[in-house]
Amino acid sequence: MRALTWHGKHDVRVDTVPDPEIVNPRDAIIKITSTAICGSDLHLYDGYIPTMKAGDILGHEFMGEVVETGPKSTLQKGQRVVVPFTIACGQCFHCGKQQFSACDNSNPADNMDIAQELYGQPFAGLFGYSHMTGGYAGGQAEYVRVPFSDVGPIVIPDGLDDDEVLFLSDILPTGWMGAENADIEPGDTVAVWGCGPVGLFAVQSAFLMGAERVIAIDHFPHRLELAKKFGAETINFEESKTYEALMAMTGGIGPDACIDCVGLEAHGLFGDNIIDQIKVSTFLGTDRIHAIRQAILACRKGGRVSMPAVYGGFVDKFPLGAFMEKGLTLKTGQTHVQRYLPGLLNAIAEKKIDTTFLISHRMPLERAADGYKMFHDQQNEATKIVLKPGMVEA
Structure with missing residues (x-):
């Protein structure tokens, strides 16, 4: 598949990388339909966040269609879902208090020591945001593996398009x-x-x-x-x-x-x-x-x-x-996204919250590197850039 990868300060590239696979029973594979560049991504682009490695797949604001599920996933093939940028197990002490960004089980053990040394305690895994937060591949790609898919993603009802709900993932x-x-x-x-x-x-x-x-x-x-x-x-x-x-x-x-x-x-x-x-x-x-x-x-x-x-x-x-x-x-604190999804989805459906005003540019995934440079250099004009895998520009 094609995905945006990090190679150093101000050096991101769309590369061909291996397709994601089901690893754990609660996993799902999502075919990305929309993914956005976040202001937090610019901290990676500018080299401020430690523990990035060359070839890491970026992106933590994304949504798409379920194409494969593990045996313990509650998702079904064909469903449209928005995926929270925070990865949470739903079963630990903190998840029980709806403090999902403090999950004890989503940051793999071999990465936890990094966060513990810097911050005193490790925190939840995040998509596409350094090995300190789990080293998970992000969603600025054609496909992504979603761990704990029975906890995070929210199913989007018919009648709401991607632009209306994509930002439930983070911002x-x-x-x-x-x-x-x-x-x-x-x-x-x-x-x-x-x-x-x-x-x-x-x-x-x-x-x-x-x-x-x-x-x-x-x-x-x-x-x-x-x-x-x-x-x-x-x-x-x-x-x-x-x-x-x-x-x-x-x-x-x-x-x-x-x-x-x-x-x-x-x-x-x-x-x-x-x-x-x-x-x-x-x-x-x-x-x-x-x-x-x-x-x-x-x-x-x-x-x-x-x-x-x-x-x-x-x-x-x-x-x-x-x-x-x-x-x-x-x-x-990092956002406890899962806590807010149902209420905010209802607010969008009832037209109480507008999200589409923010989108200034839509680009094919293949132009993601151009999108990062634009979002970095033209912050007055580029309020939000949405990347679309498979999009063909006129």
């Missing part, structure tokens, strides 16, 4: 959980850093959860315009000072809740960010954390901070004193 539940972790109360003012896909879904979700005002922060004009369509007020951090603008917009109190949807590759010519960039480029640091620093400083006293954004390593200049003195709470 929609991630934006939703980001808003949920902010403990939004009716009448709240919520600030969202980053108007990428997760940030835009966090904006939608915050309003659905009762926020009175949502303030979206970015520097890409088109993405800020998309946030405005959902009723958000906006701050372009290249034109205004974010902290000062938030204080002015909230009467000097600060937002009730702040959501960081930026993560470890924060943009902007800010003093702290420039220092972070120097440290990253000289291997003295790993993450650029300007967004979460700013969220903590801007959040009102007694407020809540949510961090669905991805961070990978150790950081400095973290405003721990401000965090403590202001009495803030912080919730974060």
Whole structure:
């Protein structure tokens, strides 16, 4: 089959690789019909995530048709399914608490030591996202093996097309959980850093959860315009000072809740960010954390901070004193996708949540390398790129 493979920083290629096979009784094989490039994939593209190996198949946002099942899979051939990016067994302590991204059994033993050394404990396996998260082949391919297929995939009813439901695989539940972790109360003012896909879904979700005002922060004009369509007020951090603008917009109190949807590759010519960039480029640091620093400083006293954004390593200049003195709470984590799928699928079917607005480009899988470069270099115009195996361009 054909699949997008990683070969180093800014080097991804569509190669011919072996077809996936059933390995365990609960496996299924999915023929991919749609797969998307995620902002988190750019962390791999930029070389920030460790334990990648040449030839690894990328991709963790995908859906398709069931073509083969193991004897203990609950799926049936011919069903259309969306597959969560988090792989979970459904039977361990954490899965029992619906903490699916903390699953104890989906990250193979020979990879668990890596995560344990870096983070204290291993976490769930993820599709197409390094050997630290299990080394699983991803879904930017013609076919993919899905472990624990009786737990993860959700069957899509007739009448919903791929574009409407594809983002159930990651970014929609991630934006939703980001808003949920902010403990939004009716009448709240919520600030969202980053108007990428997760940030835009966090904006939608915050309003659905009762926020009175949502303030979206970015520097890409088109993405800020998309946030405005959902009723958000906006701050372009290249034109205004974010902290000062938030204080002015909230009467000097600060937002009730702040959501960081930026993560470890924060943009902007800010003093702290420039220092972070120097440290990253000289291997003295790993993450650029300007967004979460700013969220903590801007959040009102007694407020809540949510961090669905991805961070990978150790950081400095973290405003721990401000965090403590202001009495803030912080919730974060990889998304427990399986927990949210039924409710979000119903919301899509009932037209309460729109997802299709986000798609800016559709490309054949064979052009995946071009798609990565475009998504990396043209973030104002390329809001979301969907890859279609077998697609023929006009």
